[in-house]
Ligand SMILES: C=CC1=C(C)c2cc3[nH]c(cc4nc(cc5[nH]c(cc1n2)c(C)c5CCC(=O)O)C(CCC(=O)O)=C4C)c(C)c3C=C
């Protein structure tokens with residue numbers, strides 16, 4: 001086994017702190033041929049689909065990868081922009097804005113890069129770039145406000161797998177969640193308030209989160225509780241009472257029971273209960289993507305209107321808006337405590353000086 005390293009390492013290089021922002025990932029193009037490898041990588045992850053491997057291999061390769069890529073490609077086509085996938089573009093913009101904000105506050109010592117858990121740019125490449133630029137302390141910040149095994153757990157696995165092949169590991173920190181961070185709650189609540197200022201209020205505010213199999217919750221995954229916590233705190237910030245908001249779960253996949261209530265079924269049933277004006281917000285997504293733009297913005301709107309709904313408004317994700325970046329910078333500064341306190345300077349002794357003093361390489 002040969003571990004990878006940087007033999008030409010320069011002792012004069014200033015040690016830096018790296019912040020690796022990540023999100024889920026996206027195909028290279030909204031085409032069937034790009035969806036197949038993307039979905040294969042994503043759905044082969046045992047953190048995402050917890051089914052005995054051999055059985056799942058047959059279902060995935062025999063059925064799902066023959067049907068889903070075409071269907072998903074059609075959905076991706078409706079959200080794709082000239083520059084590419086919305087999730088990728090927002091994540092890039094978030095990382096760039098975060099770098100600008102942190103450089104303004106802390107100078108050159110903090111380097112921000114971004115990566116996707118599945119597809120490109122990949123996590124191993126981003127870690128390589130950061131280490132090459134002198135990062136000796138690494139903070140990984142997956143942009144999932146709530147922790148779940150399929151998202152945060154899987155991101156940790158990818159980082160850890162990358163580390164197993166490296167010679168020199170950095171100090172390492174990992175943000176598992178920020179579902180109840182006052183800065184995050186305030187940023188989401190403010191975005192809803194701004195929407196209300198422009199459009200007025202509806203009868204009900206719906207918090208819709210990506211779902212996962214109910215079994216994961218039963219086996220101890222905190223995701224469901226963390227989603228409810230975010231809803232509760234945002235609702236409290238907005239002064240909403242219990243009947244004025246609700247939490248539901250979207251993006252069901254497969255036949256198994258997922259977290260309930262399901263967003264689509266909820267929207268289909270609300271008009272019959274006399275609720276025909278709703279606003280939907282998705283604080284489990286830090287950036288707009290297929291699941292928000294197409295599924296919430298389009299598909300679920302149709303369900304609601306066809307069921308007799310009259311007013312349906314989707315409140316966008318925080319994306320790279322200023323309040324979000326300010327919150328992320330606060331979160332990073334908090335996470336870097338102890339690391340930032342130490343003045344980050346170049347080592348006092350250069351390799352040449354050390355060798356002159358009799359050290360061996
Ligand atoms: C099959 C199981 C899946 C689990 C469990 C799951 C959890 C989960 N996902 C997100 C965030 C996103 N998911 C996105 C797309 C997406 N998710 C699944 C499946 C599961 N997700 C699939 C198959 C897809 C691909 C699209 C499709 O074919 O329907 C995205 C959007 C990506 C984009 O490019 O826009 C996000 C974001 C969370 C937070 C989560 C937590 C439990």
Ligand SMILES: [Fe+2]
Pocket residue numbers: 210251
């Ligand atoms: Fe998903």
Ligand SMILES: [Fe+2]
Pocket residue numbers: 224225226228
């Ligand atoms: Fe719960």
